[in-house]
Amino acid sequence: MRLHFLTLVLFGGVVSGLPGQESLSQVFNNTYPKVVKIYGAGGIRGLAGYGTGVVISADGLVLTVNNHLMDGGDLVAHLHDGTRVPVKVLAREPELDTALLKLGGAKQALDDLPYFDFEEAYKKPIAGPGVSVLAFSNAFQIATREEPVSIMQGNIASYGRLFGRIGIFDIPFSGNVYVVDAITNNPGAAGGALTDRNGQLLGLVGREVRNELTNTWVNYAIPVQAQVDVRGPNGMSRIGIMDLVRKKESYRPAPKVEKPVDVEPYTGIRLVSNLIDRTPPFIEEVFPGSPAAIAGIKPDDLIVYVDGIPVPSINTYRELLLRYKPGDKIRVDVRRRDQLVGLDITPLKALEGSKPPFRIPLITQPSGGRP
Amino acid sequence: MSPFVIWSVVASYTILFQPAQIPPAVVIRLENDRIALVKKITPPTVAVVSGGGSGVLISSDGYAFTNYHVVGNGGPAIKCGLPDGKLYDGVIVGLDKMGDLALIKLIPPQPNFSFPFAVLGDSDQVYPGDWAVASGNPFLLASDYTPTVTFGLISGTHRYQYPERGMFEYTDCIQMDASINPGNSGGPLFNGKGELIGINGRGSFDKRGRVNSGVGYAISINQCKKFLGSLKAGLRLNHAGLGALVSTVDDSAVSRVLVNQVFPSDALRRGIQPEDQIIRFAGRPITTVNQFKNILGTIPAGWKVPIGIRRITEAGETVQLDVLVRLISGERQETPVQADQPSGRPGQPKPPLKPIPAVVKAVYEQKENFANYHFNKILRENALVKLQAQLKLLGQNTPWQLQGQGTFQNKNLAGGWSLMINPAQPAEGNNPATMDSVGLNIEGIDFRLEPLKADLDSRALRDPTGSGGLLVAAFHLKQLLCLGAKGFPGEGCTHGGVEPYWPPMEAGQSFDQRKSLMAEVIKTTLGGVSSRWYIEPETGFLLSVEVSVDPEEDPCEIHFSNPQADRMGRLLPRDWIIIHGDKTFAKLKVVDWKVNP
Numbered sequence: 001m002r003l004h005f006l007t008l009v010l011f012g013g014v015v016s017g018l019p020g021q022e023s024l025s026q027v028f029n030n031t032y033p034k035v036v037k038i039y040g041a042g043g044i045r046g047l048a049g050y051g052t053g054v055v056i057s058a059d060g061l062v063l064t065v066n067n068h069l070m071d072g073g074d075l076v077a078h079l080h081d082g083t084r085v086p087v088k089v090l091a092r093e094p095e096l097d098t099a100l101l102k103l104g105g106a107k108q109a110l111d112d113l114p115y116f117d118f119e120e121a122y123k124k125p126i127a128g129p130g131v132s133v134l135a136f137s138n139a140f141q142i143a144t145r146e147e148p149v150s151i152m153q154g155n156i157a158s159y160g161r162l163f164g165r166i167g168i169f170d171i172p173f174s175g176n177v178y179v180v181d182a183i184t185n186n187p188g189a190a191g192g193a194l195t196d197r198n199g200q201l202l203g204l205v206g207r208e209v210r211n212e213l214t215n216t217w218v219n220y221a222i223p224v225q226a227q228v229d230v231r232g233p234n235g236m237s238r239i240g241i242m243d244l245v246r247k248k249e250s251y252r253p254a255p256k257v258e259k260p261v262d263v264e265p266y267t268g269i270r271l272v273s274n275l276i277d278r279t280p281p282f283i284e285e286v287f288p289g290s291p292a293a294i295a296g297i298k299p300d301d302l303i304v305y306v307d308g309i310p311v312p313s314i315n316t317y318r319e320l321l322l323r324y325k326p327g328d329k330i331r332v333d334v335r336r337r338d339q340l341v342g343l344d345i346t347p348l349k350a351l352e353g354s355k356p357p358f359r360i361p362l363i364t365q366p367s368g369g370r371p
Numbered sequence: 372m373s374p375f376v377i378w379s380v381v382a383s384y385t386i387l388f389q390p391a392q393i394p395p396a397v398v399i400r401l402e403n404d405r406i407a408l409v410k411k412i413t414p415p416t417v418a419v420v421s422g423g424g425s426g427v428l429i430s431s432d433g434y435a436f437t438n439y440h441v442v443g444n445g446g447p448a449i450k451c452g453l454p455d456g457k458l459y460d461g462v463i464v465g466l467d468k469m470g471d472l473a474l475i476k477l478i479p480p481q482p483n484f485s486f487p488f489a490v491l492g493d494s495d496q497v498y499p500g501d502w503a504v505a506s507g508n509p510f511l512l513a514s515d516y517t518p519t520v521t522f523g524l525i526s527g528t529h530r531y532q533y534p535e536r537g538m539f540e541y542t543d544c545i546q547m548d549a550s551i552n553p554g555n556s557g558g559p560l561f562n563g564k565g566e567l568i569g570i571n572g573r574g575s576f577d578k579r580g581r582v583n584s585g586v587g588y589a590i591s592i593n594q595c596k597k598f599l600g601s602l603k604a605g606l607r608l609n610h611a612g613l614g615a616l617v618s619t620v621d622d623s624a625v626s627r628v629l630v631n632q633v634f635p636s637d638a639l640r641r642g643i644q645p646e647d648q649i650i651r652f653a654g655r656p657i658t659t660v661n662q663f664k665n666i667l668g669t670i671p672a673g674w675k676v677p678i679g680i681r682r683i684t685e686a687g688e689t690v691q692l693d694v695l696v697r698l699i700s701g702e703r704q705e706t707p708v709q710a711d712q713p714s715g716r717p718g719q720p721k722p723p724l725k726p727i728p729a730v731v732k733a734v735y736e737q738k739e740n741f742a743n744y745h746f747n748k749i750l751r752e753n754a755l756v757k758l759q760a761q762l763k764l765l766g767q768n769t770p771w772q773l774q775g776q777g778t779f780q781n782k783n784l785a786g787g788w789s790l791m792i793n794p795a796q797p798a799e800g801n802n803p804a805t806m807d808s809v810g811l812n813i814e815g816i817d818f819r820l821e822p823l824k825a826d827l828d829s830r831a832l833r834d835p836t837g838s839g840g841l842l843v844a845a846f847h848l849k850q851l852l853c854l855g856a857k858g859f860p861g862e863g864c865t866h867g868g869v870e871p872y873w874p875p876m877e878a879g880q881s882f883d884q885r886k887s888l889m890a891e892v893i894k895t896t897l898g899g900v901s902s903r904w905y906i907e908p909e910t911g912f913l914l915s916v917e918v919s920v921d922p923e924e925d926p927c928e929i930h931f932s933n934p935q936a937d938r939m940g941r942l943l944p945r946d947w948i949i950i951h952g953d954k955t956f957a958k959l960k961v962v963d964w965k966v967n968p
Contacts, residue, residue, distance in 0.1 A: 023498065023500055023501045023502065023563070024500035024501070024524065025498035025499060025500035025501055026500070027500055028498070028499045028500030029500075032499070082625075082626075134524075139575070139585070139586060140575040140577070140586055142527060142530055142546060142575070142586070143527065143530075144661070145626075145659065147527075147529075147530075147661075148499060148527060149527075150499075150526040150527050150546060150548075150586070151499050151500055151524055151525075151526050151527070151548075152523075152524060152526055152548040152585055153523060153524045153548060182548060182585060183548075183579075183583070183584050183585030183586075184585065186575070186577065186584055186585060186586065187577050187578075208578065217578075217579060
């Protein structure tokens with residue numbers, strides 16, 4: 001039965017375009033708009049700051065490889081028509097080396113976004129060796145904005161497990177992959193589309209890896225139907241990319257930890273610019289009505305002690321201030337002309353996003369967090 | 372010897388398919404098609420032995436394209452192997468360093484020898500997904516010069532690849548996944564029909580070393596075509612620059628290209644201003660600086676191109692302007708790096724140049740700023756001969772008397788005019804020696820100029836006011852037509868290549884309807900005044916001359932038309948349109964043109 005399917009697939013490929021017979025430009029035109037260019041973390045030590053993703057829904061669900069691009073803050077995608085949109089990471093599935101993203105931005109930008117029918121692709125049998133394939137990716141970041149991604153052609157050389165490594169690390173995917181005979185896995189190509197000759201999605205172009213045994217570069221793609229066995233809280237279970245797409249969350253969602261955020265309480269003091277390591281804590285400005293103003297702190301005062309501890313620099317002052325909670329009394333000694341003046345400040349809570357009446361917008365923003 | 376072909380795709384099909392599953396006739400037909408294709412593209416593929424690269428023949432008399440980085444840093448003599456197994460002598464003809472393009476000429480071993488050559492395709496009709504076939508000499512594998520043929524897809528078009536060390540900028544280039552490797556440089560990229568669509572020359576490499584990593588680039592053949600005419604003239608070519616800084620402004624759905632700063636150049640003189648939006652450049656719409664650079668990089672310096680501008684006036688109105696701008700040289704100042712050294716480690720002495728074979732010496736002449744002055748002289752002479760075939764004035768340096776009617780637009784005047792040009796006379800009897808002189812009378816107003824007089828008043832050179840120098844232009848016209856290259860002593864007459872000539876706008880014609888035609892250019896200098904002469908390549912008809920008193924100013928343009936034979940059978944142009952800057956100075960009708968009064 002499986003063999004029968006295989007021949008059908010092969011035959012389908014043949015009918016639609018024999019190599020050298022006719023141009024695949026129509027297939028290209030239909031397919032490349034379903035691929036987006038992704039920009040994220042990277043740009044150092046051989047790690048590209050760009051990559052590729054495949055669109056799998058009209059409202060902007062995107063699959064890509066779970067790589068370092070998502071380790072930074074902001075992800076951005078360039079759509080086929082050049083529109084630049086922000087990207088949200090919905091879920092990362094390390095065991096499948098796959099991530100599910102959601103394109104954001106203005107709604108009209110995502111209207112009628114061309115996409116691969118993932119459900120349809122998932123139902124197809126695994127493609128066997130010899131099947132002609134095409135790869136669509138933004139390898140080497142050749143394209144930006146509306147410039148089309150690159151197309152390559154080749155064949156599936158084999159389907160099986162991959163023993164590879166990236167640098168000295170094993171590749172984080174243990175399932176079966178398509179190995180292809182074209183050099184598809186270049187910088188930035190990971191997450192691109194591997195399709196058949198008609199542009200039907202077969203898999204995601206993988207990372208740049210070397211074969212463990214021969215140390216040669218391997219070009220592979222993660223099949224749409226990829227599944228791996230993972231150990232979870234309820235024992236072993238089998239997960240696939242389809243699970244990720246349907247649930248839009250990882251098999252093992254990362255526990256949501258409330259990060260304790262160190263915010264210094266609000267005094268209403270703005271210091272001079274902290275230009276060097278040991279910038280003396282001169283006061284540039286005291287906001288009217290603020291705790292510091294009430295305490296009698298004035299511009300051009302130099303903070304010398306905080307509760308008796310000498311304060312040689314702005315950095316020290318900031319560290320010291322983090323020890324106090326709103327409502328605490330802080331004894332501050334300042335040098336004013338030739339005098340040392342001792343004053344008590346009772347700071348308030350620094351409220352992110354809210355506007356207490358004594359705050360003036362922008363400049364009055366108290367320094368939240370460490371400098 | 373059948374060519375070594377990478378058949379991976381076809382091979383895998385033939386292995387996999389059982390005869391029952393596919394009509395064998397299809398496979399056989401495809402095989403035969405492929406064999407025919409390889410047969411077609413093999414003969415013109417050149418193994419550039421000196422330089423270690425490839426090339427492709429484009430004419431039966433032996434012109435071939437290759438990369439600058441293959442032949443540009445060696446001597447003028449190039450040994451080339453062809454798939455017939457023979458080694459041929461070749462010579463450098465023209466060089467385009469920034470575009471990484473070189474034109475060489477294989478020297479026919481005997482008269483009437485005909486080289487096989489590739490047919491030039493149209494790279495604007497190449498699309499991603501088309502089949503790509505590369506041919507060349509990777510890793511210098513072929514000791515018998517039989518090329519390696521590799522096969523793949525066009526991966527992208529209109530790609531931009533940044534210059535390396537200030538040179539070899541690949542603009543508007545073709546990206547392919549057909550395997551190209553060291554040694555393929557300068558070799559041909561063909562489409563599925565076997566038409567030449569590009570010159571292979573670069574690849575993207577990263578961790579895998581300098582071998583094919585699935586991303587190769589070819590200079591588009593349409594870019595090569597723009598440079599070909601000038602490369603044939605033995606020139607070292609520059610790429611164009613606008614003379615203005617532009618940037619992409621990305622504050623709306625579609626980005627815009629705005630002018631930031633305009634430098635003294637034709638762009639400035641044609642009225643391009645900071646804050647202007649460039650909407651069209653050389654006929655293509657522009658929304659990003661990358662597109663702009665992509666188009667700019669395909670144009671030789673000195674060409675005139677139409678530019679579409681959108682401007683918001685002080686009154687807040689949006690106006691659209693079209694201007695024709697002569698592009699400047701965009702070449703950066705070259706730093707004397709070791710890039711010019713032939714291969715070898717830095718610090719090593721240059722290997723001594725091999726002695727130049729006699730057959731190459733016969734077709735090579737060294738001159739500063741030229742790749743091969745020999746070819747320039749030949750093209751110059753050919754162009755001048757074509758010109759004289761119509762005018763038949765060469766060697767007759769007699770006084771000229773022209774008369775006619777004209778309209779002078781800056782004075783709103785219509786009336787008669789006369790022009791006299793007298794060649795210098797040595798002292799004879801009681802008559803003292805005289806200098807060359809030009810006299811022009813417009814409705815009774817006299818202008819007179821001795822154009823070669825020392826310490827000329829700079830205003831006199833520009834007379835009549837508003838013409839940009841019609842008197843001196845008329846003198847140069849007579850020099851060229853009556854004395855040829857000898858009229859411009861000190862190598863002051865060279866071939867300037869081939870570039871578009873834009874006839875003046877006709878009444879009722881819109882800017883978009885303007886059409887240029889490719890013309891041969893002759894450049895002359897005399898007495899600090901330089902001229903560009905535009906000659907119609909087929910007929911030798913003199914289309915126009917631009918005479919520049921100062922390169923920083925607009926020239927005096929004379930556009931010629933309506934040639935009529937005089938009684939000696941000379942085809943002399945009877946309609947002259949004189950343009951200076953954006954204004955038409957005069958339209959002259961030559962009623963009487965006495966060349967031998």
